[in-house]
Amino acid sequence: MNFLAAAGARRLCAVRAVLPCLWRGKYLSSGNEPAENNSVTPMLRHLIYKIKSTGPITVAEYMKEVLTNPAKGYYMNRDMLGEEGDFITSPEISQMFGELLGIWFISEWIAAGKNAAFQLVELGPGKGTLLGDILRVFSQLGSLLKNCDISLHLVEVSQKLSEIQALTLTEEKVPLEQNAESPVYMKGVTKSGIPVSWYRDLQDVPKEYSFYLAHEFFDVLPVHKFQKTPHGWREVLVDIDPQVSDKLRFVLAPCATPAEAFIQNDETRDHVEVCPEAGVVIQELSQRISLTGGAALIADYGHDGTKTDTFRGFCGHRLHDVLTAPGTADLTADVDFSYLRRMSQGKVASLGPIEQQTFLRNMGIDVRLKILLDKTDDPSLRQQLLQGYNMLMNPMKMGERFNFLALVPHQRLHGRNHQTNARQSKPSPSPVAGFGELAWQ
Numbered sequence: 522m523n524f525l526a527a528a529g530a531r532r533l534c535a536v537r538a539v540l541p542c543l544w545r546g547k548y549l550s551s552g553n554e555p556a557e558n559n560s561v562t563p564m565l566r567h568l569i570y571k572i573k574s575t576g577p578i579t580v581a582e583y584m585k586e587v588l589t590n591p592a593k594g595y596y597m598n599r600d601m602l603g604e605e606g607d608f609i610t611s612p613e614i615s616q617m618f619g620e621l622l623g624i625w626f627i628s629e630w631i632a633a634g635k636n637a638a639f640q641l642v643e644l645g646p647g648k649g650t651l652l653g654d655i656l657r658v659f660s661q662l663g664s665l666l667k668n669c670d671i672s673l674h675l676v677e678v679s680q681k682l683s684e685i686q687a688l689t690l691t692e693e694k695v696p697l698e699q700n701a702e703s704p705v706y707m708k709g710v711t712k713s714g715i716p717v718s719w720y721r722d723l724q725d726v727p728k729e730y731s732f733y734l735a736h737e738f739f740d741v742l743p744v745h746k747f748q749k750t751p752h753g754w755r756e757v758l759v760d761i762d763p764q765v766s767d768k769l770r771f772v773l774a775p776c777a778t779p780a781e782a783f784i785q786n787d788e789t790r791d792h793v794e795v796c797p798e799a800g801v802v803i804q805e806l807s808q809r810i811s812l813t814g815g816a817a818l819i820a821d822y823g824h825d826g827t828k829t830d831t832f833r834g835f836c837g838h839r840l841h842d843v844l845t846a847p848g849t850a851d852l853t854a855d856v857d858f859s860y861l862r863r864m865s866q867g868k869v870a871s872l873g874p875i876e877q878q879t880f881l882r883n884m885g886i887d888v889r890l891k892i893l894l895d896k897t898d899d900p901s902l903r904q905q906l907l908q909g910y911n912m913l914m915n916p917m918k919m920g921e922r923f924n925f926l927a928l929v930p931h932q933r934l935h936g937r938n939h940q941t942n943a944r945q946s947k948p949s950p951s952p953v954a955g956f957g958e959l960a961w962q
Contacts, residue, residue, distance in 0.1 A: 562847060563593050564586070567593060577758035577759060577774075579780065580745060581780070581796075581797075583743075584743040586847075587848055595851060595852070596679045598680070612647065613650055616657075617881075617890065617910070618913060619654025620657070620889065621881060621885065623656075625954050626641065627662060628954040629816045629954065632951045635669070636814070637669060638730065639731060639732055641731070642676065642733045643673075643674075643676070643734045644733070644738040645736075645738040646686050648682070648686065648689055649686035649688075652673065652686075656711060660713050672715065672718070673716065673717035674717075677721070683719050687709055690711045693709060705725070723802060731810075731813065733815065733818070735818070735820070739796070739823075746830075747795070749792065755773040755776075758772050780795060783795040783797055803864040803865055807866065808868060815930075819925065819926040820923060820926075821856040821924065824858065834850040836850035870931050871926060873926040875924060875925055875955075876920065876921050876924055877913065877919055877924065881914065884954060927956060929953060
């Protein structure tokens with residue numbers, strides 16, 4: 522992965538001649554916005570210096586710099602979530618979302634045979650709100666989990682967000698242990714007594730029986746963008762606008778670039794986005810699950826290999842030009858779930874993607890909403906519950922835009938981990954929750 526990026530950079534360095542990007546997508550900027558909207562940020566100055574030194578950069582390198590540059594990256598030193606931030610995620614909208622995901626993990630733990638211990642690993646945990654809701658379900662079902670040794674493992678590159686997560690989960694501003702040089706850079710204990718550890722890389726998480734959660738994680742991983750031309754596929758690059766020295770623009774590479782290898786030979790679209798880093802993560806998850814068991818649940822907005830240009834920015838809950846004032850807005854691209862499935866390379870079974878409204882309804886969100894409404898007479902609380910439900914389930918909001926994908930061991934679908942009923946000649950596996958209707962008894 523790093524070698525690929527380095528090889529791409531070296532190849533682009535040697536070619537300063539580029540083609541103006543005549544294609545203009547739904548969300549992207551060609552660099553022609555009014556000057557007053559193009560603030561000269563520290564990140565913009567950094568990028569201009571970088572491009573002057575090495576030549577045009579890929580969209581993937583642009584995203585990585587803008588989002589996770591250690592000194593100036595958007596995610597590194599700010600809280601961008603919630604009403605005061607740039608976007609709101611499902612856990613911030615309704616407690617029901619996290620509660621139902623908690624039920625999903627317990628359901629899979631039971632279906633796999635109630636292992637004596639499991640790790641719950643979340644990639645990009647946000648504020649920790651989702652984990653907090655999941656842990657509340659674990660506490661409520663404590664009698665079921667009392668003999669299970671549970672630990673939390675959070676993969677987070679942002680120091681600011683890790684501090685917020687620690688406060689959410691442990692109620693301590695400073696966790697019990699910190700070691701910036703260690704793969705486990707923070708350790709603590711949750712309010713319910715569960716040990717929690719923080720890592721910067723999934724590779725550093727112990728390879729043990731685990732359940733993995735990636736909610737709105739893959740959509741911020743860097744993507745390479747390609748446009749089909751009469752000369753074949755050409756990668757979209759970011760360059761300095763020759764007309765305005767402190768503005769950026771899109772251009773097309775004059776020749777093939779290394780990331781073109783990720784495009785399918787039978788690709789029919791005229792514009793594609795590929796995310797090698799997502800493939801690396803999926804391969805790691807698949808390898809772990811195939812060797813040690815467990816499961817992964819991925820929730821994100823995306824498509825099944827059908828969309829073209831989805832790269833966009835968000836600032837203050839509004840669409841934001843991706844090349845304007847870099848470092849002040851979130852950058853994101855829809856997840857290609859067909860690519861994630863391919864990258865599992867058959868090591869695990871995949872289910873989905875299915876739309877969020879279907880998954881949550883299968884998990885019993887309507888039943889949960891009724892229970893919560895019956896428990897309160899407070900008009901404002903009832904309205905909040907109904908509004909949250911509408912945001913999660915409405916097809917015009919999150920209901921159809923967000924999708925769920927599960928990765929499980931092949932034996933999970935063939936019943937080899939299940940205890941056999943005395944009347945059965947072979948195991949009968951239970952369905953994977955959320956991907957079929959639950960039977961409420």
